[in-house]
Amino acid sequence: MTPSTARTATAPTADGDAMRRALELAALGPARGVNPRVGCVLLGPDGTTLAEGWHRGAGTAHAEVDALSKLAPGEAIGATAVVTLEPCNHTGRTGPCSEALIDAGVARVVYGVSDPGDRSAGGAERLRAAGVEVVPLHDLDQALANEVEAFLADWLFTVRHARPRVVVKWASTLDGRAAAADGSSQWITGAAARADVHRRRADADAIAVGTGTLLADDPALTARATDGDLLAHQPVPVVFGRRHVPADARVTRHPESVIQLDGRDLAADLALLARRGVRSLFVEGGPTLASAFLAAGFADELLVYLAPALLGGPRLALGDLGVPTIAEALRFDFAAIERLGDDLLVVANPVAARATRDATDPTEGN
Structure with missing residues (x-):
């Protein structure tokens, strides 16, 4: 032939x-x-x-x-x-x-x-x-x-950028607060929003928190069904920070072994995760870690769960982003807005990513 x-x-x-x-x-x-x-x-x-x-x-x-x-x-x-x-x-x-x-x-x-x-x-x-x-x-x-x-x-994405694709998530009130004045934050959003978070955790290769959130909240970092059972796929837990992870922390009982990175060089940390086979990283908390990823330009998608509530006070969902003036604001496109029970999910992508897509010939494979 x-x-x-x-x-x-x-x-x-x-x-x-x-x-x-x-x-x-x-x-x-x-x-x-x-x-x-x-x-x-x-x-x-x-x-x-x-x-x-x-x-x-x-x-x-x-x-x-x-x-x-x-x-x-x-x-x-x-x-x-x-x-x-x-x-x-x-x-x-x-x-x-x-x-x-x-x-x-x-x-x-x-x-x-x-x-x-x-x-x-x-x-x-x-x-x-x-x-x-x-x-x-x-x-x-x-x-x-x-x-x-x-x-x-x-x-x-990982091959092209030598790092995982990073999704930064937070839940906040309408006035941008992630916790009340006494530090309590469970639960800002309702059951439907929390179920959506767990589904997205299961879609990710790894899930990340900072040591501050780990020590304050003792999260399990697992992906769970509404009945509490573990979902079939579990993201690898990643802890950023130099403080010690306590031996009795819930995350130490995660089905996957914990990876701890000091977080001083996020680019190097992300490159290391990519070499270990992590293609997608779900950054869950808290404000310090989320702000660090945003300030460094390593947020490829935002997931913002908004509750119809007001708290006021100092406990914002984000900290300093290194933005001195409105002209230098980090700009995002709204990719989707979804109603989840009483809450809203806002999905946003960096404007720079859109500009790159627009400048790329859509017929090219690379």
């Missing part, structure tokens, strides 16, 4: 169906870690599925190689490989997938997102140089390409 024959025999509809299946396969891989979740479907020249594969974690076969391993020698000649991520072009614990596809005789590759890695990128060029037809998914279906990008968003 020649490459040109494979091009005419594999229809775009088959490509799209295969990419959706590849996404399902990718979701079977580990959500946490330094490696992306990738799925691959191998199609015959008539568009039928020959084999499927996915990446099961660091040190295991990549999705393309996993799929190829299920075929006899020669069975992949003239096939189309539909992969959620551009085939890698480097040797790590495993060999380059671009070479494996070439050696197997694959005639065409459709990939969902370009690999932004300095070492791993270049697979598409290597495949083209070997005479393989390479099709970025956005050339066929931009909406589906966006879906694949969204699936890989946390991993892509």
Whole structure:
């Protein structure tokens, strides 16, 4: 089967169906870690599925190689490989997938997102140089390409920025208070808002508090259902600060081991978390830690839970941000506003992030 024959025999509809299946396969891989979740479907020249594969974690076969391993020698000649991520072009614990596809005789590759890695990128060029037809998914279906990008968003962000994506959350009254004058803060918001917080905790790789909040509130930092049971996925607890974590603190009984960082160099701390496989960090409290992330420019999304109450007094949700004048205010876009029981959730993203998105060619994978 020649490459040109494979091009005419594999229809775009088959490509799209295969990419959706590849996404399902990718979701079977580990959500946490330094490696992306990738799925691959191998199609015959008539568009039928020959084999499927996915990446099961660091040190295991990549999705393309996993799929190829299920075929006899020669069975992949003239096939189309539909992969959620551009085939890698480097040797790590495993060999380059671009070479494996070439050696197997694959005639065409459709990939969902370009690999932004300095070492791993270049697979598409290597495949083209070997005479393989390479099709970025956005050339066929931009909406589906966006879906694949969204699936890989946390991993892509971490690779591009060498740090996790950071979500900063707080709950406050309408006048911006996170606690009453006596320090009490449970509960500013209602049950629906708290349930939403726990759901978002479970979506994150890690959850962070400062030692001040840890010592004052003794939080468990777990993600729990409304009945108190632990949810299936638990974020890794991260404590920022130099004060000692007490041996009997509730967080020491967390299903995941505690990571403590001194917080003096947030950029270095975040880079370390990224190297440990943390792609998303949920910064939960308190005001000192939230303010530090905001002042350093490390807040990629804000989640502000607003209760219809007033407290007054000094206990603000945020402290000093290093903003001397209104002209230097940290500006955000409202991404969403949601009613949760009696409370409101405001989701906001930095204006600078919007400007970067607007300046980027939406057809580019990187």
